[in-house]
Amino acid sequence: MRVGPGAYLLLSALLFGIGVAGVLIRRNAIVVFMCIELMLNAVNLSFITFAKTNGSIDGQVLAFFVMVVAAAEVVVGLGILVAIFRKRSSASVDDVNLLKG
């Protein structure tokens, strides 16, 4: 029996769903960030699966760029988080409600 692309795509969909649920449910901003990383990784898995299915490397290069953007995002996001924590000493996403109407 062979592991087809379908199995990898199914796994990728599952991981993406778990990431979405985490972002919606968790209130700790750092864990929300981790869930975003999980979603990015799930999409990377799809990219690399499709790269193999199409017999071309382009998908792998795209996954590489996704990683670069994820690294930049984490650096700036955690910087913002630390800055907010200094002001409010809380890492909960519900405490940042200054712009609430």
Add this chain to the structure above:
Amino acid sequence: MLAATSAEQAELVVFIVLAPLAVVSALGMVLNRNAVYSALLLVVNFFCLAGFYVLLEAQFVAAVQVIVYAGAIMVLFLFVLMLLGIGNEEVLKETIKGQRPAAVLLTLGLLVALVGALLAGVFDAEPGSLAQANTGGNVQAVGRLLFTRYTFAFEAAGILLVVAAVGALVLGKRQP
């Protein structure tokens, strides 16, 4: 012929071991109340994904996954976790009423749509091979593509990283 089938069997075994581990570690990350355990479970998940990348003939991306994600990014996460202190428990009170059940329902809907599309055969394809594209090694193939067709994107990624580093410095600076 025999070698090909044994390679396929090895792929199947590795997949059967890694796939549940990846799903369980992701679920554990979302459900665990301690953020440090969440981070460590995410590292397990990243290693599983690196294994899948090797199975999918993407050795370079697998190495980058371990070095950049499991190495650099997760260390950054743990560093910030320790910096902010982990004593304060997450509040379980809902700010918006009925948000959690709604979130679970919406996620299930998304999963039904995605899995339904998969089962309907939208993405049905033969399991191709990268043997031709990977001639001379996967790293060489990726590098060749990165410095020919994607040179502009590569340079832009470099600028993006520099801007992100400068931005983090400015954000982290203590205001006088």
